[in-house]
Amino acid sequence: MNLQPSEAEMGFDVRLPPTEDIDVLRKRIQEEWAPISRNMTYQLMQNGPTRDINGRPLVTATNESNPWWSVFEQAISVAGGKLGSLRFCCRPLMLDT
Numbered sequence: 001m002n003l004q005p006s007e008a009e010m011g012f013d014v015r016l017p018p019t020e021d022i023d024v025l026r027k028r029i030q031e032e033w034a035p036i037s038r039n040m041t042y043q044l045m046q047n048g049p050t051r052d053i054n055g056r057p058l059v060t061a062t063n064e065s066n067p068w069w070s071v072f073e074q075a076i077s078v079a080g081g082k083l084g085s086l087r088f089c090c091r092p093l094m095l096d097t
Contacts, residue, residue, distance in 0.1 A: 018050055018057035 016022065026044060034040040052058055062069055076083055 018059050022046065022050065 014025070016025065022044070029042055029044075034042045050058055060066060060069075064070065073083065
């Protein structure tokens with residue numbers, strides 16, 4: 001006898017850069033991965049805020065105002081590395097269905 005479970009559960013760890021809009025991800029999941037016709041549910045869990053009180057993305061300061069930045073810079077230097085200009089390299093979220 002071949003038994004199939006009545007339900008299954010799976011999880012994905014998706015990490016978005018602070019400049020991405022989580023509502024775009026929610027809409028994409030709802031439309032492409034879990035439409036009503038598939039009888040699927042999903043839950044997004046967010047670990048803390050992604051925007052400040054003015055609505056700007058929360059990003060780590062890369063200057064002297066961040067006490068950990070100088071430690072990071074020093075560790076890179078000691079290891080013989082060199083820091084270049086910092087930037088986010090974001091592209092549109094691409095999800096394969």
